[in-house]
Amino acid sequence: MAQLPRRIREFLGRIPLLAYLLGFLAATGIESILGKTLGLLIGLGGVPAFFGITDSLSRLVLDKGLGGVLLSLPSVFIYFVLALVYDVLIYILPVFIVAGLLSRPVRWFVSTLPEWLTGFIHMVTLFLSLWTWGGLVEYRLLVVMYIGVNIIMTTSLNLINGYMGEFSCGHAGFMAVGAYVSSVLTVWLFTQDDVFGAPVLRAGWSVILFPLILVVGGIAAAIMGLLVAFPSFKTRGDYLAIVTISVNFIIKSAIENIEKIGGPRGFMGMKGVLRTMESVLNVPWLLIWTFIGVLVTLVVIHNFVSSTKGKGVVAIREDEIAAELMSVNTRHTKILAFTISSFFAGIAGGLFAHVLGYINPGTFTIFKSTESLVMVYLGGMGSISGSVLSAGIFTLAMEALRPLEVWKKVLIWLLLILLMMFRREGIMGGKELTDFVSLERLGLRRPVKEVKGYAPAAD
Amino acid sequence: MFKKALPLIVVLSAAALVLTACPTAKGPSEILIGINAEMTGDIPKVGEGTKYAAEIAVEEINSAGGLEVGGKKYPVKIIIEDNESTAEGATAAATKLITQDNVLIMIGAQASKQAIPAGQVANDNECPMISPWSTNPRTTLDRPWVFRGCFLDPFQGPVDAKFAMDELGAKKAAVLYDVASDYPKGLAEEFKKAFEAMGGQVVAFETFTTKDKDFSAQLTKIKAAEPDVLFTPQYYDEVPLIVKQARELGITCPILGSDSWGSAELMKLCGDACKGSFFSTHYAAAGAKGKTKEFIDKYNAKYGYVPDDVGALTYDTMYIAFKAIQDCGKLTGDLKTDRKCVCDALAKIKNFEGITGRMTFTEEGDPIKCAVIVKINDAGEFEFYKSACPEGME
Structure with missing residues (x-):
């Protein structure tokens, strides 16, 4: 960045976030019109899914030994360069041009609005751009929803493992509870099913009740969390890890033995629910609710850890005895945090079940829990923006590196080891994004005083 | 800024106009077949077999200049x-x-746990899919776009029961299966139902959970019940443990398995203990003739081991896909039309002569085909023992 001429840097720094978002929206619009033609024209054979990373890697020849890998490297490189051309033309140029052009009007526009409305407009723009970006290739939409589910999982686990400093490793168990409760409810209420028979309610209800059922799934998971929290917080330290692992296994085995919901064969029919909802109004319901689910999770957990009660959570991490002395009701605080965390895991489970359309107990094993743990430590303990970033990066990497097959896992865990060696605190290291860029500068909050010319922060 | 950006915008919009005016490619230049395989995870050997068999099939087609559809040859790419x-x-x-x-x-996914959700995606997006190996009825149930290349559990269970009763002369059977895995569980239940319906008695119906390594408690119970046959529809990685422990505990009755036994890995892990056991499967490698032998030899020469049933079924499935594409008659290049055409052609396939036997698709997209009972002979090979066909075939 240091080499960039000062003026450009200043200019880019002054562009509000909303202008960038509008730029991205414009880029996705351009892509949905021109993407395919451009992709074919420069020899990509279509629209690259994730900026060309997956497609270039799939040109690696892995099963012919080192020679095969080396021989295929040029074609990987050529494809990568072509994809880069595509990315610049379709994404980078439009984003910066549109953002640059809209910088001034947007800044003026934002300054006239109340803050809550500004936030709302940001979210709507982000949602619309994700929708157009994902709508072009359905595969992207799926990955965006996986990322959403993982953000909820990671942030909620971060509350326990990051903010509270306890070690919970059975998060997938609570996810399973939420997934099963909400899918059984939706399938029972809204679709024709072998087990539950004809739909109980009319199709119109599905649209209204879907979010409520997700919440019911969350509550079921929270109750489960509460049941776990009561005995396990009588102890300290490693015991929680053991208890949560056991709970993960208990929940999985319990579901396996309930014939009514499919046992080990799994449970399905959730796609029928989505079709019912789409028959009422044809919008991407699942994307909408995943998006809202993520927002609610982030807001609730952020507000919780910033509240008086939530400060107690951090105090417990730092020193439990001192916290107790400072009048923090540690037992109560721990149980509350754990219940909130399980609640959101349940919500994530409900969304996940409807994204996949099929769940089986084998999906919610200790491996799924480990994945959430990895994302928490990758993003940094006690950082919400870290959790969001790492869930995004990890999920995208898992998808983008899919062509590498076995080597994918080697690479990802290797990266994790390197991260632990050189940056043990994770990507964000307990800080939030807002510690680096102020909300005022992003245009999310009005500056305290109206400043003409809006000077960028000193270097 | 606006002034500076102006020329750039003009250039871009001009480029955009040129680009949209460009004609897109007409008709497909090649036929793309997707393989959804278990390359990593619990059963990588299944993924490997899928990949190798698919590659052999594609090589055969491409070395003949490609797949001929409507008088034009298209190269096939997987x-x-x-x-x-x-x-x-x-x-x-x-x-x-x-x-x-x-x-x-x-083509794929193979195991039901993967094939059921994958089939959902295929059906929702109206793209034909064939799972070569998934035996769970739900994979194809109510899904007009999804087919499979193998028989189902409700067929295999009774075949095994009938074999145990008629050929092994068993009156009392014991079953040991993994309660946490849908495939063994379904098969165990089907076996029990059929065996009891034929007048037999299931004297022990014992369960364990995935990744268990010690079966002595269950096997001791089974031994006490003195069965004439032990049926264990487990995967190739569990079978050796079960069989070895059963023999060590002194269970001498014949042991019967299902198609999940039929992996190239089984005999490596099991050694002598498995010799003399039987299992029902899709094809028998030892003593194979004709096209089946050709495939086995080709596979063995290229990859150094005899292909298991996943490989053989995948190979068949590839050819079913080729045939459906050919029957379609014409590729328009419009994916929606072509996929519909291939799907319709698949549903119409009758008496397809594959290396795992002759098959015809039912309305549900399941093939009617025979099962084979294989005996593991003293050389450790999977030897053809008997074939069992559904009513109305052969």
Whole structure:
């Protein structure tokens, strides 16, 4: 960045976030019109899914030994360069041009609005751009929803493992509870099913009740969390890890033995629910609710850890005895945090079940829990923006590196080891994004005083 | 800024106009087939067999100049996507193959845990899919776009029961299965139902959970019940443990298994203990003739081991896909039309002569075909013992 001429840097720094978002929206619009033609024209054979990373890697020849890998490297490189051309033309140029052009009007526009409305407009723009970006290739939409589910999982686990400093490793168990409760409810209420028979309610209800059922799934998971929290917080330290692992296994085995919901064969029919909802109004319901689910999770957990009660959570991490002395009701605080965390895991489970359309107990094993743990430590303990970033990066990497097959896992865990060696605190290291860029500068909050010319922060 | 950006915008919009005016490619230049396989995870050997068999089939077609459809030869290209042996991996892989890579038809996923969600994606996106190996009825149930290349559990269970009763002369059977895995569980239940319906008695119906390594408690119970046959429909990695422990405990009755036994790995892990056991499967490698032998030899020469049933079924499935594409008569290049055409052609396939036997698709997209009972002979080979066909065939 240091080499960039000062003026450009200043200019880019002054562009509000909303202008960038509008730029991205414009880029996705351009892509949905021109993407395919451009992709074919420069020899990509279509629209690259994730900026060309997956497609270039799939040109690696892995099963012919080192020679095969080396021989295929040029074609990987050529494809990568072509994809880069595509990315610049379709994404980078439009984003910066549109953002640059809209910088001034947007800044003026934002300054006239109340803050809550500004936030709302940001979210709507982000949602619309994700929708157009994902709508072009359905595969992207799926990955965006996986990322959403993982953000909820990671942030909620971060509350326990990051903010509270306890070690919970059975998060997938609570996810399973939420997934099963909400899918059984939706399938029972809204679709024709072998087990539950004809739909109980009319199709119109599905649209209204879907979010409520997700919440019911969350509550079921929270109750489960509460049941776990009561005995396990009588102890300290490693015991929680053991208890949560056991709970993960208990929940999985319990579901396996309930014939009514499919046992080990799994449970399905959730796609029928989505079709019912789409028959009422044809919008991407699942994307909408995943998006809202993520927002609610982030807001609730952020507000919780910033509240008086939530400060107690951090105090417990730092020193439990001192916290107790400072009048923090540690037992109560721990149980509350754990219940909130399980609640959101349940919500994530409900969304996940409807994204996949099929769940089986084998999906919610200790491996799924480990994945959430990895994302928490990758993003940094006690950082919400870290959790969001790492869930995004990890999920995208898992998808983008899919062509590498076995080597994918080697690479990802290797990266994790390197991260632990050189940056043990994770990507964000307990800080939030807002510690680096102020909300005022992003245009999310009005500056305290109206400043003409809006000077960028000193270097 | 606006002044500076202006020329750039003009250039870009001009380029945009030129680009949209350009004609897009007409008709497909090649046929894309997606393979959704378990390359990593619990059962990588299944993924490997799928990949190798598919590659052999494609090589055969391409060395003959490609697949001839409506008088024109198209080269066939496969795109292999790893589903990590998980449900969400299979969903992602299927979505990628269908919506991003724009394959004409998808082969896989293999195991039911992956094939059920993958079939959902295929059916929702109206892309034909054939799972060579998934035996769970739900994979194809109410899904007009999804087919399979093998028989189902409700067929295999009774075949095994009948074999135990008629050929092994068993009156009392014991069953040991994994309660946490849908395939063994379904098969065990089907076996029990059929065996009891034929007048037999299931004297022990014992369960364990995936990844258990010690079966002595269950086997001791089974031994006390003195069965005439032990039926254990487990996977190739569990069978050796079960069989060895059973023999060590002094269970001498014949042991009967299902098609999940038929992996190239089984005899490596099991050694002498498995010799003399029987299992029902899709084809027998030892003593194979004709096309089946050709495939086995080709596979063995190229990859150094005799292909298991996954390989053989995948090979058959590839040829079913080729035949459906050929029957379609014409490829328009419009993916929606072509996929519909291939799907319709698949549903019409009758008496397809594959290396795992002759098959005809039912309305549900399941083939009517024979099962084979294989005996593991003293050389450790899977030897043809008897074939069992559904009523109305042969």
